[in-house]
Amino acid sequence: MKRVLITGAAGFLGSHLCDKFLANGFKVVGMDNFLTGSEDNISHLFGNPNFEFYHHDVTKFVHVSGDLDYILHFASPASPIDYLEMPIQTLKVGSLAPYNLLGLARVKKARFMIASTSEVYGDPNVHPQKEDYWGNVNPIGPRGVYDEAKRFQEAITMGYHTFHGVNTGMVRIFNTYGPRMRLNDGRALPAFMSQALRGEDITVFGDGSQTRSFCYVDDLVEGIYRLTMSDYHDPVNIGNPQEITIKEFAEEIVKLTDSGSKIVYHDLPKDDPKQRQPDITRAKEILDWEPKVDRSEGLKRTLEYFMQKVK
DSSP, X not given: OOXXXXXXXXXXXXXXXXXXXXXTTOEEEEEEOOSSOOGGGTGGGTTOTTEEEEEOOTTSOOOOOSOOSEEXXXXXXXXXXXXXXXXXXXHHHTTHHHHHHHHHHHHHTOEEEEEEEGGGGBSOSSSSBOTTOOOBOOTTSTTHHHHHHHHHHHHHHHHHHHHHOXXXXXXXXXXXXOTTOOTTSOOHHHHHHHHHHTTOOEEEETTSOOEEEOEEHHXXXXXXXXXXXXXXXXXXXXXXXXXXXXXXXXXXXHHHHTOXXXXXXXXXXXXXXXXXXXXXXXXXXXXXXXXXXXXXXXXXXXXXXXXXXXX
């Protein structure tokens, strides 16, 4: 059996990736320090003989005995609330951690995959965003700790690929949603859905005209899996190109939850992107991938999860 190390295994995406690789016949080594992840996300795996877990901070030296065929680095705070509260940890997990893990991949001769992000494009001047766009990022703004950590992560990964010959891949993840998101992580969907279920006002920042493109987690995980199994080295956007304004998205959540919540507007945070939409031409051509779950179906599945969590 092939063996894969997944960092951030107890997080939203990491836990779904553990499920995916186990279902496809892999042995999975999960690693997390529970900074933003939750043991609840992987508790169903603890009885699986093909799953082992290490409580470890990957910004420190990483040792895994035995063979490894793949390493997926998905450990990182991933929402504005998280990385504004934990700026140094965010920078370290985007710099020290890939340094440690790339060294491990070099020794193990494993394919190394990083979770990059659409945030490398910053507040984009190009729309939709293609992989050859270099971005419009404020390196010293409040979001810079996350944006630049991910941009450095891409740079060091490509450095190990070109200098040391490590087999590497990069996925640029656009807005993703689904079960196991934290209710309080500050991103639009969990904020809107938890507010609506509690009958609270729904908070929209700015006038709501900024856009996002939401991809259901199952689609994203399938794209990541296909990229991992390929030998492609340059960045690949994985996301759903169906674009919607934040105001329209909030209205969808109110309707879906049959809530009496009102939408209220607050000041837009500094450097918040005005537009976000992936160009997925590369993913279609190289991976034969595109999203299958439309937003109405994905939101219904996610609502079922949130209804169990919101008190």
